Amino acid sequence: MFPPRSRVPEGDAAIRATDNDAALARLSAVRKGYLTDPFITPLVPRAHLEPLRPPLINIGTYVRSEALDELVNGWLALSQQEGVKCQIVSLGAGSDTRFWRIATGPNQDTLARYIEIDFPEITTKKAMAIRKSKDLSSLLGKPEDVHLGNGGTALHSPVYSLLAADLRRPPAESLAPLLTAGPEPPLAPHLPTLLIFECVLVYMTPEASGAILQWFTDYFQNNQPSRDGRGVLGSIVYEMFALGDQFGKVMVNNLKARNVTLPGAEPYPTFESLPTRFLQHGWDVARALTLKDIRRDYIDPSELERISQLEMLDEIEELELVLAHYAITWGVKLPPATGELKARWQDWGLMRKRA
Template identity: 50%
Template sequence: MLPPPPPRQSFPDGDAAIRSTDDDAAHARVSAVRKGYLKDPYIQYLVPRLHLIPTRPPLINIGTYVRSEVIDKLMVKWLDLLDESSQAQIVSLGAGSDSRFWRFTDLPPKAKIVKWIEIDFPEIVAKKALAVRKHSKLSEAVGPDLAIEKGGTVLRSSVFNILAVDLRGEPSEALQPLEVLLSDGQPVLLLAECVFPYMSPETSAAIIRWFTERYSRVSIISYDMFGLGDAFGKVMRENLQIRNIELPGVDDNPTRQSLEHRLHGCGLSETNSVTLKNARAACFPGPEVDRISGLERLDEVEELDLVLGHYSITWGSKDETGAAARWRVE
């Protein structure tokens, strides 16, 4: 979501600014849980010093809620469409402090997930690995074969793995460790939550192609901002530039449809997308809409629609079974 203008900061290295966006997302989720939008019993173990995190405004809470719930709905639908012989493999790029692995272990489809791999900067991986080792609520779900290696920058188990990878490198080298973890012939779901905007269009396309060229059954869910050529986009960029954060991957995506075209160009034949604005209006049952509306007073509905209208969840599949054609958010 649109971050508030912070005080100017200096970072010891260029990547520290990008890594700080994980704190933004994690703190926004903490706020949404605190205010009752989301249920997440695991985020408390992944984010330190919860009592120091301020509650975010309603606009941020609602955006975080819609983003999280729609992605979860898409993942559950994807799992439900798999046949009984399929063994699902999840790869989450830039996963950061995301708690989705643990939340999905509580859902019925968990038996289909045989591999869950997260990728991020070494510093973020080390922080998450430490949290997993420290808290039994996290480590028990990972399993008894949990091992932390390479100074804390690699976490391994038979199902859950976290790897330190710089995704901006040549995919054939950066993603090579995945080849020993993933099985061809079994479905792979690639998650990219606000990852591609921070890298060049060429790099993000190369990453997607790396998967589509190596695996016969690949799907992707990507969360991105788009259409930042207007006044909203100018303010957003200015706020991020104060923090030394650039968005090299955004200019090639002036429309929601352009995000779908990116997937088509990388070998995915079935694609779809929805803005957070439209998802908020169409993807939740009436009782849930009423519940969310009663949590906080929202004075600026027009501002909310403006912000949510610049974020899209895009998904697509390379799947000869035809299941991708039935993959819809509901």
């Protein structure tokens, strides 16, 4: 955890500041050799002046990134098996670089749409950074096909869209106008679609986060074409949980010192409670793993050996305590016409690397 800032932001600014923490942590992990990401530097102002983060943060960032990458790549691979392109919607995306990493990777042709949604203050800064960076803007398409919108809070291109919204508002007001308007809505209900929530739902009330998942569930269920429907809906949630023990209370108090509260963690006091996030909305599959479990059993042993050589880590017990309070939960909602699907979407997930 990061120490309290000398000038602590308040309200939504405190929540937005957590994106800066995540971006700096990723930048540090890249510079130390844990990860490869040439696109994070243009999104961090004065990146060359930022200090490296401690090994505990670098390792946590690495485990989180590796697991999320495997899940997303698995979703893209299943879409290829299905013979269709897919959509990804990243909510509370912040400074994430995933679109550009996919756009320069082997699965680039599998992506029909990539949509990011966040606070307008976040999207405005990101849109400006994208326009200023040749590395980022050149991958969006022809210059004439890329344009800003909504007073600079949005950016549109043939595949990638950056949109502004307050996700705490009712989805009929926040999501529907962005994703379902027009003769050809940005969000096509007949394509496999993956929702990504990285440390965003935990900052919202359970009622608000539940409304978002229910809105997507209803949209895909109620708008499936009568024939050949392949609109599988998937989701990944990464966030802290089980904050009632002594270590969890320390985490909560550290965040409170920065004016950040975690109302979304209350319904998930145990590991066993995590899958209910999706099951309560009628989803077919829901699984979860802590970062501690992922590091131990789901990262290739050769990779663990490689990163162990990057820097010394003395606080193994503290690392495992931190990783045990963060989890990745994923779920799948199959369309009614499951018999027409070619890929085994219900098997989507992380692959164990150790017996």
